[in-house]
Amino acid sequence: MMLIPTHHFRDIERKPEYLQPEKCVPPPHPSPVGTMWFIRDGCGIACAIVTWFLVLYAEFVVLFVMLIPSRDYVYSIINGIVFNLLAFLALASHCRAMLTDPGAVPKGNATKEFIESLQLKPGQVVYKCPKCCSIKPDRAHHCSVCKRCIRKMDHHCPWVNNCVGENNQKYFVLFTMYIALISLHALIMVGFHFLHCFEEDWTKCSSFSPPTTVILLILLCFEGLLFLIFTSVMFGTQVHSICTDETGIERLQRKHQPRERTGSWKSVKETFGGDFSLNWCNPFSGPCHPKPLSDRDWVRQADSLSDTENTETTEERKDEDSTEVIDE
Numbered sequence: 536m537m538l539i540p541t542h543h544f545r546d547i548e549r550k551p552e553y554l555q556p557e558k559c560v561p562p563p564h565p566s567p568v569g570t571m572w573f574i575r576d577g578c579g580i581a582c583a584i585v586t587w588f589l590v591l592y593a594e595f596v597v598l599f600v601m602l603i604p605s606r607d608y609v610y611s612i613i614n615g616i617v618f619n620l621l622a623f624l625a626l627a628s629h630c631r632a633m634l635t636d637p638g639a640v641p642k643g644n645a646t647k648e649f650i651e652s653l654q655l656k657p658g659q660v661v662y663k664c665p666k667c668c669s670i671k672p673d674r675a676h677h678c679s680v681c682k683r684c685i686r687k688m689d690h691h692c693p694w695v696n697n698c699v700g701e702n703n704q705k706y707f708v709l710f711t712m713y714i715a716l717i718s719l720h721a722l723i724m725v726g727f728h729f730l731h732c733f734e735e736d737w738t739k740c741s742s743f744s745p746p747t748t749v750i751l752l753i754l755l756c757f758e759g760l761l762f763l764i765f766t767s768v769m770f771g772t773q774v775h776s777i778c779t780d781e782t783g784i785e786r787l788q789r790k791h792q793p794r795e796r797t798g799s800w801k802s803v804k805e806t807f808g809g810d811f812s813l814n815w816c817n818p819f820s821g822p823c824h825p826k827p828l829s830d831r832d833w834v835r836q837a838d839s840l841s842d843t844e845n846t847e848t849t850e851e852r853k854d855e856d857s858t859e860v861i862d863e
Contacts (some may be wrong), residue, residue, distance in 0.1 A: 572636040572697075576680055579696030583633060586694055587626065589758055590714075593721055594622055596755045601728045604742045618720055625713035628818040629695060632707045637700030638675075638686035645670045659834045672832045676784050689773070689782040704773065705806050705815075705822045711770040718763035725756050777806050 597618050602611040645663045649670070655661065662671040664684050671677075676688040678698050687701040699707045728740070729752065737745040776782055780802040806822050807815040814820040 571634055572639075573634060574681055574696050576693075576696060579680070579693045582693040583629070583696045586629060589762070590622055590626060590717070593717065593755055593758065594619070596751050597721060597724060600741050600743060600748060600751050601724055604740065614720075614724060618717060618724075621713050621717045621720065624816075624818060625710060625717060628706050628710035628713055631818050632692075632695040632699070632703050632710050633697050635697075635703040635706060637681075637688070637698040637704075638702045639681070640664075640667075640669045640671060640675050640684040640686060642683060643668045653834055655834060661834055670833045673835060674782070674785070687782055688784060689776060690784070699773075702822065704777070705808065706818055708770065708773045708777070708806075709816065709818050711766040711773065715763055715766040715770055718759040718766065721755055721759040722763065725752050725759070728752065777803055 598615065602615050605611045645668050650661065653661065663669070664671050664677050666677050666679070667683055669684055671684050672686065675684045675686045677684045678688060678691050680691050681698050685698045685700040687704075689699040689704065691698045692707065695707060695710065697703065732740040732748070737748065741748040743751065772783075776786070778799040780799065804810060808820055808822045
């Protein structure tokens, strides 16, 4: 994982005109209900295609090199069902993580009319993102790839071609978990298949020639080991973030911007969709969506009087909220 601190700017002021709302175009019309979320990023699309290709390659080797040629039908059926089920859940989780709005803040809402409707009081401030011309609620950060501010943004992951945020973190966690499981399962089957081929004639343990079989198994072993390590680390990192109610970006800013955290169990239930059940492992069951943002959610309290005074003399500040975290 690579951390890329990007210097963005934010405007903070109690006076609506200080935000220069005249530079913001009116917000676009809301998209129809059910509109698919998809990021048009060449690198992300390529990484998503590679992800599917690698899973399908593992599927090909497991089925046509190890299971179908096997004479132990019970072994083949059980392992075939388990592996295909895990692969299906992994790809379904990948699609949900990629095609789900991660929690994008309405674009272009930093208009004069909207700011005036907030009726800011002394000591209250609003944070504006000049990149997407929107007012940023608490715990929202701008993603330069998605070109939107994302609520509870953890990082942008090119492997799912999307940000990991408030609405799709569950799917990303399930994706990493199922990829780790099918990688472990494939490694175990490769180990047993090698032992079987060493004991038997190599020409009888596979429908392919021995050199081709060895190459396919070695490539699958390398792929499985690499993805097992990578996704296990990502899974553990995401679970830790959920339990501590602290995103990757907030962890980087912990020393400078301490904040009050909610209970870990409450955060887990909100992410996975209620009390513990099998739906936690179901990529077709969504998380607990928060209530729509109200006017008070756009307004924050000034950290201190000096902070408020500084905003009156400085029009632009470096935005530490916009530190970007990208998977690699």
